[in-house]
Amino acid sequence: MTDEPLLRVSALSKFYGSRVGCENVTFDLWPGEVLAVVGESGSGKTTLLNCLSTRLLPSSGTASYRMRDGQFRELYRMSEAERRFLMRTDWGFVHQNPADGLRMTVSAGANVGERLMAVGDRHYGKIRATAVDWLSRVEIDEDRIDDEPRAFSGGMRQRLQIARNLVTGPRLVFMDEPTGGLDVSVQARLLDLLRGLVTDLCLAAIVVTHDLAVARLLSQRMMVMKDGRVVESGLTDRVLDDPRAPYTQLLVSSILQV
Amino acid sequence: MATPLVVSDVAKSFTMHLRDGIKLPVVAGVSFSLRAGECTVLGGPSGAGKSSILKMLYGNYAVDEGQIIVQHEDGLIDLATASPRKVLAVRRLTIGYVSQFLRTVPRVTALDVVAEPLVERGEDRAVARGKARGLLAQLNLPEKLWALPPATFSGGEQQRVNIARGFITEHPILLLDEPTASLDARNRDVVIALIAAKKAAGVALLGIFHDHDVREAVADRVIDVTAFAAGKIAA
Numbered sequence: 001m002t003d004e005p006l007l008r009v010s011a012l013s014k015f016y017g018s019r020v021g022c023e024n025v026t027f028d029l030w031p032g033e034v035l036a037v038v039g040e041s042g043s044g045k046t047t048l049l050n051c052l053s054t055r056l057l058p059s060s061g062t063a064s065y066r067m068r069d070g071q072f073r074e075l076y077r078m079s080e081a082e083r084r085f086l087m088r089t090d091w092g093f094v095h096q097n098p099a100d101g102l103r104m105t106v107s108a109g110a111n112v113g114e115r116l117m118a119v120g121d122r123h124y125g126k127i128r129a130t131a132v133d134w135l136s137r138v139e140i141d142e143d144r145i146d147d148e149p150r151a152f153s154g155g156m157r158q159r160l161q162i163a164r165n166l167v168t169g170p171r172l173v174f175m176d177e178p179t180g181g182l183d184v185s186v187q188a189r190l191l192d193l194l195r196g197l198v199t200d201l202c203l204a205a206i207v208v209t210h211d212l213a214v215a216r217l218l219s220q221r222m223m224v225m226k227d228g229r230v231v232e233s234g235l236t237d238r239v240l241d242d243p244r245a246p247y248t249q250l251l252v253s254s255i256l257q258v
Numbered sequence: 259m260a261t262p263l264v265v266s267d268v269a270k271s272f273t274m275h276l277r278d279g280i281k282l283p284v285v286a287g288v289s290f291s292l293r294a295g296e297c298t299v300l301g302g303p304s305g306a307g308k309s310s311i312l313k314m315l316y317g318n319y320a321v322d323e324g325q326i327i328v329q330h331e332d333g334l335i336d337l338a339t340a341s342p343r344k345v346l347a348v349r350r351l352t353i354g355y356v357s358q359f360l361r362t363v364p365r366v367t368a369l370d371v372v373a374e375p376l377v378e379r380g381e382d383r384a385v386a387r388g389k390a391r392g393l394l395a396q397l398n399l400p401e402k403l404w405a406l407p408p409a410t411f412s413g414g415e416q417q418r419v420n421i422a423r424g425f426i427t428e429h430p431i432l433l434l435d436e437p438t439a440s441l442d443a444r445n446r447d448v449v450i451a452l453i454a455a456k457k458a459a460g461v462a463l464l465g466i467f468h469d470h471d472v473r474e475a476v477a478d479r480v481i482d483v484t485a486f487a488a489g490k491i492a493a
Binding site for chain 2: 030033188189191192195217220221234235237238241242244245246249250253
């Protein structure tokens with residue numbers, strides 16, 4: 001394990017006119033670490049995720065990322081082309097709605113293979129073999145490789161989206177409510193799969209979720225957001241078992257027991 | 259004798275913001291140390307703060323005041339102020355914990371639940387599973403359960419999975435929160451033997467045992483937690 005973080009975020013803010021998206025967010029993320037960002041709708045967690053993944057530009061603050069050569073680069077000073085390259089190779093982005101992250105009218109195999117071609121792979125046989133391997137890792141049968149994701153269930157689509165994101169061996173994955181909108185049994189399967197992949201590949205991930213149980217299962221660290229600000233952060237089990245901020249106490253006490 | 263963990267003047271209270279910010283003091287002035295090769299027992303009635311002390315030592319509860327100095331790798335760390343990343347490293351290498359209840363994860367088998375802490379320390383998965391089998395057999399968990407996720411197990415079966423998970427590693431410090439609460443006599447004796455083996459290996463143990471016989475069998479020292487009652491000092 002290295003002693004340097006993968007991502008350093010300092011005083012990041014995003015304003016929409018006079019309205020606060022997120023304000024003054026500071027944290028470091030290390031390789032292999034999963035950070036959960038929790039809060040209710042409108043708390044600014046998705047704004048933060050979009051700023052970090054450079055899909056949105058912040059109003060102020062900095063974020064620097066340690067490239068594969070070990071050098072830190074300031075994300076918001078990169079050219080558009082450099083950022084897009086990073087997004088295609090070293091990063092992944094798992095959307096809540098798989099249709100936003102997949103191409104629905106090309107085959108499952110092509111969805112996975114396309115990311116490989118984007119990083120320069122040209123050998124058809126090799127691309128197909130890697131696609132088959134990744135489909136099996138996300139528990140999709142090989143005989144579905146030529147089907148379009150339109151013909152897949154919601155859970156399968158989400159697993160395909162994960163395969164598409166992980167096939168290039170990224171070091172950092174952003175996830176926006178990865179289990180939102182799925183049945184609980186499908187959620188459990190997906191969470192188990194994600195947990196295994198994150199550990200095996202030593203992935204760093206930032207997971208936005210409003211589901212505290214998902215945060216507990218996937219993350220080691222947690223940030224709680226309200227009205228665009230981080231109201232509490234720390235070890236996930238510490239925040240959930242001994243919440244200190246009034247808002248975190250309200251969130252934790254609102255969980256329904258089964 | 260080596261003292262791998264020293265607690266000094268630790269205080270803990272809960273502030274209930276949803277109840278007009280009332281403050282519930284739990285413990286104050288907690289000071290003791292653990293010695294390698296000994297089992298120290300926290301004594302006192304329910305509600306005295308025994309579990310809270312264990313949870314602070316594991317970084318699961320925040321510490322209001324005081325220090326928890328632990329020997330980690332080649333240095334000393336204050337757990338009361340350590341960063342989350344440091345606390346995780348301490349949990350991986352230095353302090354193990356057997357909680358009262360098993361937190362199950364869907365679809366993960368009992369065998370892998372037990373093997374996981376070893377895998378996290380970099381052990382080969384096959385070796386870790388082999389060791390997990392040995393412990394589950396020693397704790398008399400029927401072999402047909404090993405490949406099942408423990409969510410549907412009985413309380414005693416889950417607790418044995420939890421104990422195996424806690425005892426599988428070679429952490430120099432081990433915290434035990436009522437590990438024998440729902441076990442029958444035969445399995446209680448197995449846990450007593452496991453604790454004796456840890457002591458012989460030089461592990462410093464700190465436990466809560468409501469079961470009188472178990473406590474008699476394992477305790478080298480008993481710390482009366484009522485001496486740390488927070489109300490006493492405040493009053």
